[in-house]
Amino acid sequence: MTDWDPSKPILEIENLSISFFTRLREIPAVMDFSCTVMPGEAMGLVGESGCGKSTVALAVMRDLGKTGRITGGAIKFKGRDLTTMTEEELRHIRGSEIAMIYQEPMASLNPAMRIGEQLAEVPIIHQNMPRAEALALARQIIADVRLPDPDRILRAYPHQLSGGQQQRIVIAMALMAKPALLILDEPTTALDVTVEAGIVDLVKELGAKYGTSMLFISHNLGLILDVCDRLCVMYSGEAVETGNVREVFDKMRHPYTQALFRSIPLPGADKNSSPLIAIPGNFPLPHERPKGCNFGPRCDYFRDGLCNARDIPMDAVTDHDRHATRCLRWTEIDWNAPAKVGKITEKLPPGRLVLKMEDLKKYYAVSSGAFGGGAAKVVKANESLTFEAHENETLAIVGESGCGKSTFAKVLMGLETATSGSIMLFDENVQDTPIQARNTDTVSKLQMVFQNPFDTLNPSMTVGRQIIRALEIFQKGNSDAEREAMMLNLLDMVKLPRAFAERMPRQLSGGQKQRVGIARAFAGGAKVVVADEPVSALDVSVQAAVTDLLMDIQRENHTTLLFISHDLSIVRYLSDRVMVMYLGHVVELGSTDQVFAPPYHPYTEALLSAVPIADTRVQKRRIVLEGDIPSAMNPPPGCPFQTRCRWKSQVPGQLCETVLPPVQVLAGGHQIKCHLSAEQLARMEPVITIAAE
Amino acid sequence: MEPLSWPMIFAKMVVQFWPVWAALIVTVALSLHFRRRLGLYGKLFDSTVGLLGFVIVMFWVFTALFADLIITFDPIAQISQMKNVSPGTPVPGSDQWYLLGGDHLARDVFSRVVMGARRVLTIAPAATVIAFMVGITLGLPAGYFGGKLDTGLSFIANLVLAFPVILLFYLLVTPEIRQTGVPVVLAAVLFLFPVIFVSVLLNSRYFTNPARRNLYVGAALAVGLWAYSGLAFNADPTGIWSMDPNLLNVFVSVVFVNAPTVFRIVRGIVMDLKSRDYVAAGQTRGEGPWYIMLWEILPNARGPLIVDFCLRIGYTTILLGTLGFFGLGVSPESPDWGSTIDDGRKLLSIYPHPAVVPALALMSLVLGLNLLADGLREESMRD
Ligand SMILES: Nc1ncnc2c1ncn2[C@@H]1O[C@H](COP(=O)(O)OP(=O)(O)OP(=O)(O)O)[C@@H](O)[C@H]1O
Ligand code: SF4
Ligand code: SF4
Numbered sequence A: 001m002t003d004w005d006p007s008k009p010i011l012e013i014e015n016l017s018i019s020f021f022t023r024l025r026e027i028p029a030v031m032d033f034s035c036t037v038m039p040g041e042a043m044g045l046v047g048e049s050g051c052g053k054s055t056v057a058l059a060v061m062r063d064l065g066k067t068g069r070i071t072g073g074a075i076k077f078k079g080r081d082l083t084t085m086t087e088e089e090l091r092h093i094r095g096s097e098i099a100m101i102y103q104e105p106m107a108s109l110n111p112a113m114r115i116g117e118q119l120a121e122v123p124i125i126h127q128n129m130p131r132a133e134a135l136a137l138a139r140q141i142i143a144d145v146r147l148p149d150p151d152r153i154l155r156a157y158p159h160q161l162s163g164g165q166q167q168r169i170v171i172a173m174a175l176m177a178k179p180a181l182l183i184l185d186e187p188t189t190a191l192d193v194t195v196e197a198g199i200v201d202l203v204k205e206l207g208a209k210y211g212t213s214m215l216f217i218s219h220n221l222g223l224i225l226d227v228c229d230r231l232c233v234m235y236s237g238e239a240v241e242t243g244n245v246r247e248v249f250d251k252m253r254h255p256y257t258q259a260l261f262r263s264i265p266l267p268g269a270d271k272n273s274s275p276l277i278a279i280p281g282n283f284p285l286p287h288e289r290p291k292g293c294n295f296g297p298r299c300d301y302f303r304d305g306l307c308n309a310r311d312i313p314m315d316a317v318t319d320h321d322r323h324a325t326r327c328l329r330w331t332e333i334d335w336n337a338p339a340k341v342g343k344i345t346e347k348l349p350p351g352r353l354v355l356k357m358e359d360l361k362k363y364y365a366v367s368s369g370a371f372g373g374g375a376a377k378v379v380k381a382n383e384s385l386t387f388e389a390h391e392n393e394t395l396a397i398v399g400e401s402g403c404g405k406s407t408f409a410k411v412l413m414g415l416e417t418a419t420s421g422s423i424m425l426f427d428e429n430v431q432d433t434p435i436q437a438r439n440t441d442t443v444s445k446l447q448m449v450f451q452n453p454f455d456t457l458n459p460s461m462t463v464g465r466q467i468i469r470a471l472e473i474f475q476k477g478n479s480d481a482e483r484e485a486m487m488l489n490l491l492d493m494v495k496l497p498r499a500f501a502e503r504m505p506r507q508l509s510g511g512q513k514q515r516v517g518i519a520r521a522f523a524g525g526a527k528v529v530v531a532d533e534p535v536s537a538l539d540v541s542v543q544a545a546v547t548d549l550l551m552d553i554q555r556e557n558h559t560t561l562l563f564i565s566h567d568l569s570i571v572r573y574l575s576d577r578v579m580v581m582y583l584g585h586v587v588e589l590g591s592t593d594q595v596f597a598p599p600y601h602p603y604t605e606a607l608l609s610a611v612p613i614a615d616t617r618v619q620k621r622r623i624v625l626e627g628d629i630p631s632a633m634n635p636p637p638g639c640p641f642q643t644r645c646r647w648k649s650q651v652p653g654q655l656c657e658t659v660l661p662p663v664q665v666l667a668g669g670h671q672i673k674c675h676l677s678a679e680q681l682a683r684m685e686p687v688i689t690i691a692a693e
Numbered sequence B: 001m002e003p004l005s006w007p008m009i010f011a012k013m014v015v016q017f018w019p020v021w022a023a024l025i026v027t028v029a030l031s032l033h034f035r036r037r038l039g040l041y042g043k044l045f046d047s048t049v050g051l052l053g054f055v056i057v058m059f060w061v062f063t064a065l066f067a068d069l070i071i072t073f074d075p076i077a078q079i080s081q082m083k084n085v086s087p088g089t090p091v092p093g094s095d096q097w098y099l100l101g102g103d104h105l106a107r108d109v110f111s112r113v114v115m116g117a118r119r120v121l122t123i124a125p126a127a128t129v130i131a132f133m134v135g136i137t138l139g140l141p142a143g144y145f146g147g148k149l150d151t152g153l154s155f156i157a158n159l160v161l162a163f164p165v166i167l168l169f170y171l172l173v174t175p176e177i178r179q180t181g182v183p184v185v186l187a188a189v190l191f192l193f194p195v196i197f198v199s200v201l202l203n204s205r206y207f208t209n210p211a212r213r214n215l216y217v218g219a220a221l222a223v224g225l226w227a228y229s230g231l232a233f234n235a236d237p238t239g240i241w242s243m244d245p246n247l248l249n250v251f252v253s254v255v256f257v258n259a260p261t262v263f264r265i266v267r268g269i270v271m272d273l274k275s276r277d278y279v280a281a282g283q284t285r286g287e288g289p290w291y292i293m294l295w296e297i298l299p300n301a302r303g304p305l306i307v308d309f310c311l312r313i314g315y316t317t318i319l320l321g322t323l324g325f326f327g328l329g330v331s332p333e334s335p336d337w338g339s340t341i342d343d344g345r346k347l348l349s350i351y352p353h354p355a356v357v358p359a360l361a362l363m364s365l366v367l368g369l370n371l372l373a374d375g376l377r378e379e380s381m382r383d
């Protein structure tokens, strides 16, 4: 490695093509992909799922599995071609010069080995470092990734750590060998936003400290803006645009990049006055790509005879910093033309009261002993929830994992009964009525849309059959023929072709499955719909379409939508009121404007600051929360948020540590559960400011 | 006529099996042609192992089906001079040979093995099907509801599994135990499960439409209870459903020892699948637990269950063979492979063929089933 000149690129991928060979066909996963990473540079790789991001990363690691093969091009690492290296040479480079961090931290950790041993193993194997020295290094690196109490962590087993801590350990492990290139494949997707923010900060800081180059893969444009210097946008196996992050964000020169930015909810988007613009159509499968431009069938600027005539090369954008685009018409397109405005709709006024929860509590009794013995512990999954929801209204329920959102949904749906408190649904008290005892009418009026599109439909039943089953159980229609017709109408309503009735769920894309899930929920004319993260597992370009669909149906049916989500951008876009939950408590409740502007609850403030926003105009105050969410089994005394709150010191006495704060009602019915005085709250500054252009 | 040489014997046998070859060719050709549309079954043809297993199994299935066309002699007829004759000996007074020789009662080994396939391939799959229905009907609620029900059922299952199988068989077929009526009670209990299974299956699906439900469930109950009365109590007035008491014993014992394993498999899969969103979707629209278990969960558990089904038929076949070998259960005249091996055993050192031929048949069938199961497992895990 001595003959490598540090002013040369550390990683140079040239016209890389990768295929997977399955029994049926060759799947060209990546075609003609090029990119260059300079020393110390962080390169972002964005694109929707299935576009080939991870394949590129695995190719750099030369870890494509049995079926994957590099069919063309070169990957040069410090000037040496990785594609022609022997296994022996690769083994030397992997882990010591190039390290990779995966999405799922446990995949990289050995569950049966103590953290210290696992970390020390790296330099012992790669550099023949003596054991004691390696352990000392491990301790230092653990402190570097800002884990508290390094000595305890060194002795712990992976399962004794939280998800965020595990991911920090994986990063520490990657750093043990002081690699020159770090590949991060969606390193924070499995984590909560506040934990994600901490990890992202850590990655940036370590990159600067060690001068490590990074290949950072993500589907989240906001994160890329936070972390990277340069980015490469991928679409269907190709790089379509590459360049400096700010330049690509502000002066994109590829229609796909533009469409992508128009389909994500940035500050300023509003469901009524400036709705998102979904990208029409679906992502092509690798073996079904069109001739010419892959984006052609979905592109607004498509020109027949030009765009579909031949393969399209990368073209350098003049006057820009190493900016290139794979579009033939980039010089002709007016990039400053405003987007066609979608249909503008009137905001519907909230109607009558349909749902009222009062002081709802849900506790679970769990026994701690391995044999059912031991003291029975109580998990307080929901603590005194009080709120109302009206017709036509979208109420967002926001919070990180374990805050009790799903428990709340279960109690409302009747899958669990409440420990105490009351739920008024229409004019009925349902808190003690399990779903089996509710009448068909109540059940069909209150339905749910689920999170995971791959799980929401029964894989062994046709789409039509599943919707018809819902109609049957809700006692809709008098004959099979009538129900068949109703099913087809429901498919129309969710904008799916009628032919889909005969399909099996595996033949549908994620967004299409989610539409079927929505059709099924509305089969009985639902009036209240609980949507548990309905779009979080979908690609950004389809998220907008599914969100729009939900809004449309809501407007038509005057539905009350309870939108459970951890994604504050989408919440700001579509909800009328927001309820923020932390450890089973509602910490803040108010209209969207109230919640997204000061005064905030200290937790909301941190949450807002943690959300990555893909907009170069936005300036954020950085508030990184220390530590993880406490376990609901063992919540802190006093205020649930006191272990991480940065405002705690402003409250006199030991109030935060000892007394559960009361709900303060501020102007306009805005509720905040905090000991801070009204004056202190009023002095809070906005987290997000949009710089004037 | 001259005795046949070995090549001639094989040639004659190949000719004799012509309906099987024809059926095999048609099946494989059609399946290969439509394999992309046939789901897991179609994928089987992509795996050499699976294809080989499938062909072997289908060979015996078609042999069982066309046994009447294949046999050269009545499998229980005794032709006096033919006692223990070696393979290829001509039969006096006819233009035929004992292709694989004669046994100690001067019967044609070839025809007996062919007819035996019919016996083996009815009892083993039927017993396995019943065992599956018992295991599924109990495993679903155990996995779905959990709690005390699960603890209780799992305990019973483990108890049965912990009991030595052969001892259990000996007990169940000893005359003293039989006189106490234990096997009949066991049959009465075990045969009830298929009836329950089918009725609950149809009821949970069609209860929203009472007229249709009554028709389907009524029909299922009528047929089911009719068969039940005949098989479990030998009380079918028409006599269509009946089972030889010896056979009943063996059958019940086989079901009894197989059901707990199926129970455990089903229970495990249900515990995994019940946290899926489509199960929650069923619950939130007010579906009953049996609909969810039978229509939402069970179809998605089919992969591992089909694989186990193949393996279990093989296992049951061996078990039945073992039982036959110990002279348990089946009538002495029966050409089933296990008892034929046992008959041939006494003279094994002098006349090996009467025992070796059914032994080879048994081996190949079990091998085929195992290969088939391997192929299915491999293919169901891909893509
Ligand atoms: N059946 C149960 N028994 C015991 N504890 C439970 C049970 N269900 C939920 N909990 C606990 O209640 C708390 C709230 O869980 P819940 O599933 O509602 O969180 P969530 O906000 O939906 O999380 P995520 O976003 O990860 O789905 C958690 O600490 C969880 O461990
Ligand atoms: S090449 Fe044509 S179809 Fe492709 S992105 Fe450019 S304008 Fe659109
Ligand atoms: S009550 Fe105290 S600890 Fe809780 S959020 Fe307010 S200031 Fe922070």
Ligand SMILES: [Mg+2]
Binding pocket: A405, A406
């Ligand atoms: Mg949840």
